[in-house]
Amino acid sequence: MNRVRKPHLQLLLGFLIFWGAGNVSGQSSDPIDFGRQIQPILAKRCFACHGPDKAEGGLRLNQKESALSKQQSGRQAVVPQHAEQSELLRRVTSGDDGERMPPEGPPLTSAQIEMLRRWIEQGAEWKEHWAFLPPKAFAPPVVKNAAWVTNPIDAFILHKLEQAGLTPAVPADKTSLLRRVTFDLTGLPPTQKEVESFVADDSPGAYEKVVDRLLQSHHYGEQWARHWLDVVRYADTNSFERDGPKPNAWRYRDYVIRAFNSDKPYDRFVREQLAGDELPDGGSDGLIATGFYRLGQWDDEPADRLLALYDGFDDIITTTAQGFLGLTVNCARCHDHKIDPISQQDYYSLLAFFQGVTPNGNPNPNTERPIFEDESARQAYLAAVKVHQERMDNVQASISAIEKDFRERLDTQETPIHPADLDELEYRFYRDTWQKLPDFDNLKPETKGKLEKGFIDISLATRDFSFGFVFTGVLKVPADGEYTFSVDSDDGSRLTIQGQEVVLYDGIHGTGQPHVGKISLRKGRVPIRVDYFQGPTGAKDLIVKWSGPEVEQRLLSVPFESGLRVSEGKNRKKDFKNLIASKGTAILGAEVYGRYTKLLQQLDELKHDKVQAPSALCVTETGPNPPETVVLKRGNPQSHGDVVVPAFLSPLGGGVANIPKPDQSATTSGRRLALANWIASPSNRLTARVIVNRLWQHHFGRGIVRSPNNFGLLGDRPTHPELLDWLAIELMQGSNPGDAWSMKRMHKLIVMSSTYRMSSRAPKLRLNSTKATSNDNDPLSIDPLNQLFWRHDMRRLGAEEVRDSVLAVSGQLNSKMYGPGVYPKISDEVKAGQSNPGSGWGNSSVEEQSRRSVYVHVKRSLVLPILSDFDVADSDTSCAARFTTTQPTQALGMLNGEFLNEQAVQFAKRLRKEAGGDVTQQVSLAYRLALNREPDEAMLRRGLLLIEAMRTKHDLSAEKALEKFCLMTLNLNEFVYLD
């Protein structure tokens, strides 16, 4: 292959440093690190045949016992201190093609073989992977330049620098530092006033004051929530064909913002998201937090439902394990993890914790529950519902009264189709909600009265739903014989004659399928009774007919239209409406009819403005006893293996979870709480490490472990393991129990450190130097990747920071917090890519469009171009760290896009307003606003020159020319890169 390129000299030099990790000399007596140097070779080259999946010849090189014991062949792979007796070494060095291992691919390199040999000679220490061991309390090391140490963080950093012969960069200048810390903590640039006051403040506590102010700013929560939302793959929609909205998902986003702003202890934050509903004091935040389970993509129309169910579980497992524990447990879905000691059994034992979780649905009552901040909020809601109901009832009563009047008047004017067959008819009216007919005789009626006309009539109801009637009277039977009764009702009804049930049509249903019953009657007067109820929703109706000797299909219930053509079923209501519309004014008079239509309108409005409880998208379970969990062979849901129970990951200690038996009336199993408690426990080996690493990552541009979602063997090793452990323990212990797990305290420790406050410049930048040696301790040569933190890395703003800064600088940023997502304008050209161009993207007012990007509706299939251009996280899977790409499409959007050009206009307006008409002042202010510093002479002149050229060469007005300059300013590297 022709791939081997000439290595970069600087790189190689840098390489040696890290390879040796602290022992630059690389002598043969230096101890070999099993986890870092040996295990990767075994994993990569040997595990395929001698690993978790296969054990050819009985040998498993992923197990110490197997490697260090005699196999059936009588040989031992590794004999500590005796490389010459170790079969492993003999086989990898064998000159015989039939014997040499590995049988496939190139042989091990001589360096690898040497490493194996030295490791065996040194005793073949089989040390566990660092991340699977508990964090150790390292004392901050002693350093030479103690004056540089502001807090223990600096001691850990400086110690390594001193070992490598490096000195830390000088402190950053004040404005760079202010810009850095303000962006890091709030995602926004400092205001002009903040810059001025910090520059003017010479007191020793000036910086600390700034840090305290920033940690108190509500923008802090917005910035850090966004980092967490990346990890939990937050989105407001489901992806797939409809990419439908997830109702109330935004409450989870708001919850995260509030959690950061209120400095919710991280262990509590973990517990609430995984099992807030199972916490005794979970409250509404506890419910909202479990929206965590509902954020993933979800196919409402999967090709294979069972597979989709397990894809959903996998999504939760993947996000939980990577997000909280930094482990790629997902690799063990189909087979044991190839490299990490995570078995398929581990994966499914973890799945067992989630087995009871109901699948996603939309809309689905299973995934939404009402939330109240406290009991008084609940009472207030119930009271509001009651008041609203009473208003509806009152309006309905007035409507019914007018309709009754209308019917009666109509009756006197028109002839009924037939005389009434009922006599002494009375009604009792009840109000309540039923699913089936109750025993009305045991209930207290709301009202009762007589029906003089002799027809059963439910239009007397004073509300549209949740009511019941009992009609009793005498049926006039004209002759002896068998009579047929037909009852159609919406909802349930029962017809009783002479105490005998003739028709029962109970339950919730519509009309159209009348139930029929027969009974033999004697000529004369017989008692009749009809029970009826209308459920909580839907249409209402009751039609009772009879036929028999001398009776042909006559109505016992009211012929609604009193003598006009009687239609049945669904049309009756409509016909009545038409009737009252055409004759209302004539019969009732204009005034009453006018009142009637207004009342109808009122009722409509009231129906529409239901009092809604705020709801949370949250987790629910099938009940206290989840179904059994089985290992799925090769991940195939049809292929069942062993039954497993909830158990913790074996590399982190393992053990079957001790879950109290839930009450049989409980709505959940209590399993998730057991998992949450295990993850949030101070004895968990990874939780604290993983979160402090994320804090570090977003302050320094990369984590101490560069792969924040993967602390396993395939992840990157910590560049400063002792510091990572120190930070983890510091987080868990706090300065006192009261601030254990406090994130703000950790932020402050980090940003107060000298390490954080270093300049981003290389101390001695040797331009045009052809010399590439490291004999003068040039950090750029020794450590070009800044592995050791000898300076602060520059960083480009994230997507949201770019957009929010543009708005802040132009003066348009709307600082309103919380609430449903907003929809900044997306051009038709971009929407043309949707199958229904424009669907699922709302219209927000200009003010709303100018809100911070964390509040922008996250639609999986339609991302705001400026955000996607600047590498916003893909929301389909957990995003550990964003990319920083540089592409021409970014430049096109920043130069020609509508958003930037509109903001440039606003920016120019602001300059004219705040700097007056003087161009020099305008340009100077523009730089100060955008870059937070005084411009130097050259850039000031260049800005003026641009404006001048736009005016003279291109005939632009002063306003337009200034706008062009503003656009240029918003495109500057210094605007999007922090020192």
Added chain:
Amino acid sequence: MSIPNFCGRTRREFLWQAGAGFAGTALSGMLQRDAIRASNVLASDIVAHQNPLTAKEPHFAPKAKNVIFLFMYGGPSHIDTFDYKPAMKGRDNQTIDVKTFGRGGHKNQGRIVEPRWNFHQYGQCGKWVSDLFPHLATCVDDIAFLHSMTADSPIHGSAMLMMNSGKITSGSPCLGSWVNYGLGSVNENLPGFVVMLDPSGGPISGAKNWSSGYMPATFQGTILRSKGAPIIDLNTPEGTTRAMQRELLDALNDVNSAHASTRSDNSELAARINSYELAFKMQQHAPEAVDFSQETAETQKLYGLDQPRTQDFGKRCLLARRLVERGVRFIQLYSGGNHNDANWDAHGDLEKNHNFHAGNTDQPIAGLLKDLKQRGLLKDTLVVWGGEFGRQPTAEYAMGTGRDHNAYGFTMWMAGGGIKGGVSVGTTDELGSAAVDSPFHVKRLHATILNQMGLNPNGLSYYHGGLDQKLVGVEHVEPIGEII
């Protein structure tokens, strides 16, 4: 297979040992391509920022340099187009036992809808083609038909994702992203992965169909249009001339250069300065690429640009050829957009639907194949035709000719780029309800495309979520040897 070495180590080991992971400022050129893990594809320089789309060496000598994927969105009916089923003749309306699975769910019985078009034999190979494609029928000797395609889902949403990204869930990079990730681009003035949509709208799931998923946005598809500005935000805003933009860029460069001069160890700053120049060049080159005035009337006629019916799709096909000439790696054209009969999704009136869409595309596609051939481009250009699935042999409803989706068996075809012409491989049963003889899963198609581009489908990987992710998945997948 062996893994390329870097400094005597695999790149994975290198990064492992160097502890490099996510973008440190000096490193992002390499790392943005590789995330934590280097894959089998190499970067060349560690310290200097590098355009991740820089042309890269393939794994082995490629047969094709470019791909044109003609996406017949909605799912054309194979038995009415290229999969000749004489046994169905005269069986219209017969109720038969047949297992089907579409948007209407699983069914065990159905009413036969006889293929609605007559078939005739064409070319030296004697391929049976329906009357829907009189023009394309003249190209059959250059085409390899795959009659036994299968996919994992008969539902548009997940099936589109499968055809474009290899998975039925969203979040994975698309075929075009993989090709650009593996090979880079030879024309920095144009995007390397171009998508051209139907005027009625995008396909279901929109941008997910050209997303780079867990890869950086560098590899995502760019929408190119034949009307208006070819690329979004390509045109300067109203009232801004190119000279004014140059003026602005000069000022920007000056201030940026002064800023970078004291930070020259950060090559990202220089890269960003350069990206503005690239954008400026793109503004010049992209409109040229879509300018048909350089094409002769004869060529335009070949693509059907002279007829209102074929003009629209013809333009996209002609544009595809022009992009191939300019080195764009992966070009995807959609026939059909939006929902229902705006694409090949013939649930209602099969005849009306397929007559419409075939009529719009037949001549342009034949024109494209002929034009590529006459210019000597076909041998380097892999043309792929097909939808996300096929259609059922039976009717969807009690009345009418509409057919539901069918992922159990359907037809796609490939031409050019080292693909054998005049061959047909794989078969479906006598009704076309399912593949019976050597079924080809969508992954096989993907493997074939990568293979023709000189990329090992089982070697091209990207490290994400703890796994070496591949377009074709974890299990080994063979390209379709029968047509290579």
